[in-house]
Amino acid sequence: MVLLFNPRAVGQGSPNYRIPNSILQIAASIHGCHDYHIVDGNRERDSWSQIKQSLESGSIKYFGVTVMPGPQLKEAIPISKQVKALFPEIIIIWGGYFASNQSEVILSSGYVDFCINGPGDHAFPTLIQCLEQKESFHQIHNLIYKDEKRQIIKTPKENLPDQDKLPDLPYRTLDKFYSIEGYLKRTHLGERTAAYHSSLGCPFKCSFCAVVPIYEARWRGKSAEKIYRDLKFLKEEYGADAVEFHDNNFFVSEQRTVDFCDLIKPEKMHWWGEGRIDTIDRYSDTSLENMRESGCKMIFFGAESGNDDLLANMDKGGRQSGQQILKFARRISRFEIIPEYSFVLGLPANDASEVKRNVQKEIDFIYRVKEANPKTEIIIYVYSPVPTKESALYKQISNAGFKFPQNLDDWLTPAWENFDLRKNPLTPWLTPSIVNLIQDFETVIHSYYPTSTDLRLTRHQRKIMRFVSSWRFRSRVFALPYELKLLQKFWLKYRQPEWEGF
Ligand code: B12
Ligand code: SF4
DSSP: OEEEEOOOOOTTTTTTTOOOOOHHHHHHHHHHTTTTEEEEEESOOHHHHHHHHHHHHHHOOOOEEEOHHHHHHHHHHHHHHHHHHHHHTEEEEEHHHHHSSHHHHHHSSSSSSSESSOOOOOHEEEEHHHHHTTOSSSTTTEEEETTTTTTEEEEOOOOOOEEEEEEEEHHHHHHHSSSSGGOOOOSSSSEEEEEEOHHHHOOOTTTTTTTTHHTTTOOEEOOHHHHHHHHHHHHHHHHEEEEEOOSOOTHHHHHHHHHHHHHHHOOOOOOEEEOOHHHHTOOOOOHHHHHHTTTTEEEEEEOOOSSHHHHHHTTTTTTTTTHHHHHHHHHTTTTOOHHHHHHHHEEOOSSSHHHHHHHHHHHHHHHHHHHHHHTTTEEEOOOOOOOOOSSSHHHHHHHOOOOOSSSSSGGGSHHHHHHHHOOOSTTTTTOHHHHHHHHHHHHHHHSOOOOOOOOOHHHHHHHHHHHHHHHHHHHTOOSSSHHHIIIIIIIIIOOOOOHOOO
């Protein structure tokens, strides 16, 4: 029997968790072949007691954990360690973004036996089969492990599987452990918002992005018909009335998007997804109209920077440029789709004064974006490296002295946790004054333009936020905005997409 664990990814008591698609897709890969039990840390007060109880039944042979950087490590690390200490015969397998990108430090910990590198749909069942039959692992794709000589072996990557041929997600089985209704959230999109993942990977190679080392510019999506069938099921069976697409890049194929819009339109479900400005700017006006009519309310875009040199330095690829970012903000406003632009500030440069100048230029640019389309939602991240090893950016940050932790437990220190949340300047090129500038600016702009996705803010509260912050926003005085921080933290409990995910 297999125990599948989704470590807590949101704060205790936070309602921001979603259907655990990563672990659910892994469950699908063994459904009907192996019995499994699911523990979702987002739905548990005490995950360890659930896990221990399940392990004490004596029937569990494999413990599979999905891990992304950040808060999930707080359960993934100590619980895996405890499982190995108390039940050394149980095989521990980690998958997900952290497992794929940090496999060396994970396998060196001594308590994780295998990492899955990218999609686990075939790798996971094949690994179990090989372990059961005591066969060698070398023919399993997407696997990272230590051989008898304690050498790390990375097996070749498989082609991305045909997404329509993957087994259906076992929602009904998940529902036996945790009610699906409990995962359908009240958001700005609807009363019962589902989370759905319709494609794997991304065809681009931005050098700061965690998707690139895993998918190497490959992308494969489910067909519009398959997406529609699944959403219709979630609607009819559990009452879903809106959907967030969690794909890295939902909009790669215009045809697929248009086909999906045609199918979903009669269902009257609002939806949201992530895309690229240059990709969607190539869409025709008719497609954009179709998207809005079908319920697309907002799209998240990695704008990253208004500076063309920095975009080139990030290998942003495609045709994205500062001018296009502004032009597109104007264009999409005609279709009443809200663009959510995320910017990455604090990239390395020759010296601190150049880093600061670049940050200042980004701030000026964000003002121009707001002039072009005031409804644009602005998300600000402090640059935290996950670069592809061969990229110029990786060489630059290594030369500047940046190093990831050399020990798995070190990822649990508060400094690295904040780094994962893209809030911490553990990077040597960021001085405290630059980080303050970024964070203070963020406080001011979010007060002047509170996000429309926060359902807790009343109109009255929004007006007060805007009024109190207007002198700072207009005169561009960002330093020490304590009055705004206080309002955001204690009174309005302002929702921050940067920290909270969705
Ligand atoms: C949903 C989601 C969340 C949810 C929680 C998810 C959960 N597990 O409960 C929430 C919203 C809470 C969240 C939070 C964060 N997230 Co998040 N999240 C995602 C998102 C959008 C979808 C994940 C998903 O469901 N994928 C669908 C499944 C099917 O794909 P998959 O996970 O890749 O799974 C496949 C393989 O990886 C593998 N696999 C995965 N797990 C396992 C386990 C086993 C045992 C095996 C064998 C295989 C395996 O097999 C699967 C099937 O092929 C991803 C981006 C993405 N598109 O994947 C980001 C992503 C994982 N998140 C990311 C980050 C950084 C965060 C944050 C830590 C920071 C932030 N600012 O966003 C926050 C934390 C905030 C907080 N305060 O807690 C990054 C990770 C980047 C990196 N450096 O590695 C990603 C990649 C987004 C991005 N492009 O930057 N997130
Ligand atoms: S377009 Fe987005 S998902 Fe794709 S590589 Fe660039 S940042 Fe990553």
